[in-house]
Amino acid sequence: GAGVSQSPSNKVTEKGKDVELRCDPISGHTALYWYRQRLGQGLEFLIYFQGNSAPDKSGLPSDRFSAERTGESVSTLTIQRTQQEDSAVYLCASSLDFRSYEQYFGPGTRLTVT
Amino acid sequence: AQSVAQPEDQVNVAEGNPLTVKCTYSVSGNPYLFWYVQYPNRGLQFLLKYITGDNLVKGSYGFEAEFNKSQTSFHLKKPSALVSDSALYFCAVRDRENTPLVFGKGTRLSVIA
Numbered sequence: 001g002a003g004v005s006q007s008p009s010n011k012v013t014e015k016g017k018d019v020e021l022r023c024d025p026i027s028g029h030t031a032l033y034w035y036r037q038r039l040g041q042g043l044e045f046l047i048y049f050q051g052n053s054a055p056d057k058s059g060l061p062s063d064r065f066s067a068e069r070t071g072e073s074v075s076t077l078t079i080q081r082t083q084q085e086d087s088a089v090y091l092c093a094s095s096l097d098f099r100s101y102e103q104y105f106g107p108g109t110r111l112t113v114t
Numbered sequence: 115a116q117s118v119a120q121p122e123d124q125v126n127v128a129e130g131n132p133l134t135v136k137c138t139y140s141v142s143g144n145p146y147l148f149w150y151v152q153y154p155n156r157g158l159q160f161l162l163k164y165i166t167g168d169n170l171v172k173g174s175y176g177f178e179a180e181f182n183k184s185q186t187s188f189h190l191k192k193p194s195a196l197v198s199d200s201a202l203y204f205c206a207v208r209d210r211e212n213t214p215l216v217f218g219k220g221t222r223l224s225v226i227a
Contacts, residue, residue, distance in 0.1 A: 004157070033214065042120075042204065042219035043158075056214070091157065101146060101165060103215065105157035 025094030137205030
């Protein structure tokens with residue numbers, strides 16, 4: 001079956017612009033996660049959704065970052081007024097529910113802020 | 115708070131030799147431990163997990179990991195490395211079912227023919 005998909009695969013934007021990153025989870029997966037992976041770094045947890053609800057937003061780096069999920073499906077991660085330090089690969093993952101042990105990752109969106 | 119450490123940024127091993135990628139963790143309760151692998155330009159793939167039971171866990175592609183509670187370690191191993199095993203490996207931990215995974219910084223494995 002189809003895995004987790006993310007779009008765009010690559011995004012180059014100018015400093016100060018807003019960007020939207022999209023994640024399509026595996027059908028039927030109620031939990032969805034966003035991570036950030038900076039060059040040479042590990043995965044930094046940003047936010048997760050159980051259904052359409054995001055119980056813990058404390059991982060978001062600043063108030064320029066927001067995420068939403070509608071219909072227990074697609075999620076978008078929005079970064080407003082992008083800064084160069086936002087350059088990273090943004091990974092999305094999904095699982096059956098938040099208690100599930102295995103997360104399935106998408107290929108990521110590589111964001112470059114110039 | 116839960117945390118995980120991968121003390122080696124890079125591991126080099128000759129093809130056919132055994133490999134070990136190290137991971138230590140810190141949690142307040144019983145750990146749920148995971149290994150993921152990331153091939154170039156691809157997303158992370160699940161390799162194996164330890165939840166409970168036998169300390170030696172077998173996973174995909176011939177990998178295994180040993181849970182050692184006294185040493186708070188969960189090292190990834192493979193008896194005979196392949197060039198195709200070259201990738202970035204991440205250890206991850208969660209201490210309860212309802213907490214997010216915390217990932218290590220990753221270890222880059224290079225298997226040399």
